[in-house]
Amino acid sequence: MKTESTDIIPCYCWNMDPRTKARCTLEPGHKGDHYDPYARPSWDRPGTTWRN
DSSP, rough: OOTTTTSSSSSSSBBOTTTTOOOOOOOOTTTSSSEETTSOSSSTTEEEOOOO
16 A cells, blocks of 8 residues: 655655554555564564555
């Protein structure tokens, strides 16, 4: 799923999670789910993921 701002920072995918507004920090054009390691519920839990 694309958002209106997927190309803000060229070194990141930057797709937005529609539920949390987190941004994907994987490389552009990656395969699989989107991932943001900085959007996590606590330091000892993984980051947010959402479907590509």
